[in-house]
Amino acid sequence: MIPESEFENVLAKKYMRTEIMPHAFCPGCGLGIIERIILMAFEELGWDEWEKTVFVSGIGCSGWVPLYFRRDAAHTLHGRALAFATALKASRPELNVIVVMGDGDSMGIGGNHLIHAARRNIGITAIIATNMLYSLTGGQMAPTTPEGARTQTTPYGSIEPNFDLMELLKAAGATYLARWTTYHFMQAKNSLKKAVKHKGFAAIEILFQCPTYAGRYILNKPDPRDMLQWFKENSVPLTVAKKKDPEELKGKILVGEFLHRTDRVEYTEKLKELEKRAKGG
Amino acid sequence: MATVRVSQIAVSDKLCKGCYLCIWACPWNVLEISEERNWRGVKKPIATKIENCRACRLCEYYCPDFAIQVIVDEEEEKKLLEVEERYEKPWLRRIEKRNEIVSRGVWWLES
Numbered sequence A: 001m002i003p004e005s006e007f008e009n010v011l012a013k014k015y016m017r018t019e020i021m022p023h024a025f026c027p028g029c030g031l032g033i034i035e036r037i038i039l040m041a042f043e044e045l046g047w048d049e050w051e052k053t054v055f056v057s058g059i060g061c062s063g064w065v066p067l068y069f070r071r072d073a074a075h076t077l078h079g080r081a082l083a084f085a086t087a088l089k090a091s092r093p094e095l096n097v098i099v100v101m102g103d104g105d106s107m108g109i110g111g112n113h114l115i116h117a118a119r120r121n122i123g124i125t126a127i128i129a130t131n132m133l134y135s136l137t138g139g140q141m142a143p144t145t146p147e148g149a150r151t152q153t154t155p156y157g158s159i160e161p162n163f164d165l166m167e168l169l170k171a172a173g174a175t176y177l178a179r180w181t182t183y184h185f186m187q188a189k190n191s192l193k194k195a196v197k198h199k200g201f202a203a204i205e206i207l208f209q210c211p212t213y214a215g216r217y218i219l220n221k222p223d224p225r226d227m228l229q230w231f232k233e234n235s236v237p238l239t240v241a242k243k244k245d246p247e248e249l250k251g252k253i254l255v256g257e258f259l260h261r262t263d264r265v266e267y268t269e270k271l272k273e274l275e276k277r278a279k280g281g
Numbered sequence B: 001m002a003t004v005r006v007s008q009i010a011v012s013d014k015l016c017k018g019c020y021l022c023i024w025a026c027p028w029n030v031l032e033i034s035e036e037r038n039w040r041g042v043k044k045p046i047a048t049k050i051e052n053c054r055a056c057r058l059c060e061y062y063c064p065d066f067a068i069q070v071i072v073d074e075e076e077e078k079k080l081l082e083v084e085e086r087y088e089k090p091w092l093r094r095i096e097k098r099n100e101i102v103s104r105g106v107w108w109l110e111s
Helices: A010-015 A029-047 A047-051 A061-068 A081-092 A103-109 A112-118 A165-174 A183-196 A214-219 A224-234 A266-277 B021-025 B058-062 B075-104
Strands: A053-057 A074-076 A096-102 A124-129 A177-180 A202-207 A235-237 A253-260 B006-011 B031-033 B045-047 B068-072
Touching: A010 A029, A010 A053, A029 A047, A029 A183, A029 B045, A047 A053, A053 A061, A053 A081, A053 A224, A061 A074, A061 A096, A074 B068, A081 A096, A081 A103, A081 A112, A081 A124, A096 A103, A096 A214, A096 B006, A103 A124, A112 A165, A112 B068, A165 A177, A165 A202, A165 A253, A165 B021, A177 A183, A183 A202, A183 A224, A183 A253, A214 A266, A224 A235, A224 B021, A266 B068, B006 B045, B021 B031, B031 B058, B058 B068, B068 B075
Parallel strands: A053 A074, A053 A096, A096 A124, A124 A202, A177 A202, A235 A253
Antiparallel strands: A177 A253, B006 B068, B031 B045
């Protein structure tokens, strides 16, 4: 028997800074599950992949995710995580650059960087943790807040329709797209493994439970267990959704692997070619 | 009957925040909320029916704070492997042999 005061999880012991844990997230916050998804993917990919991985994060609750890993991480300006990551990937193309952003960070403040990174098709893996509002600052409306939802800044219900990130990035030119929730952690892990190996811009949107703000304001479910149950009941896989009417799917979360293209050339490969041409080779 | 005997489901005193996602995730109702609070003021989950545990590790996967770990008894696992070696492997080999013969076709009709 291991005494419970000295006990440490096996995965946490191998990859995380356990001396600064427990982490700063609220009880039941899904960002811990996203951390576990990342670590489980790298546990299967192997130590060599983990050694050449760099994490970049923006501001927000999701900005804290890579700071608990025993790996190099950059905590950049609000919304500018992808701009930093683009420069990093262009200068060191052999690295796996993984960007962890929130929904307000990636679509609200850094929306321009997101679509242009997808347009260039640069080999970055973007993990977009969506909780449907700005949770660090107290529950303000974000671009992903569903229409009619009550938040701190929309007390009479939001009148704006929300973003569909998958359609946006598909049009912008990304080459790997997937959306899962924290309920589907195994599928999300498999998608992340594919995305890290993929050459080109890969984005994975993971909806996670925020019981403190999204649970209390938007869904009226302040318990994380109820929120995970809601994810389970309201998510529809793409293969099932094809057979259903669009009216039935209103208010549901479509989950699955949306896109996997291999016909576009990656940005850093083009950059190498350009360098050769400019030197006259 | 459980296939693997679990010796302990360890819940960290330092890390557990008491969200009870592990209790929600467990399909066999192994865990329950304890009645006492620990030094952090959290009513930790405790494994009351550990004999039901199948080591599926869903509680581990859904724990956001890396606070829970299912510890499988190593000796028990070795014993199970021995049983497999002694009784199940020859049986499997026999099935494989039969499948091989069937896949080759019905030899007495062909010749």
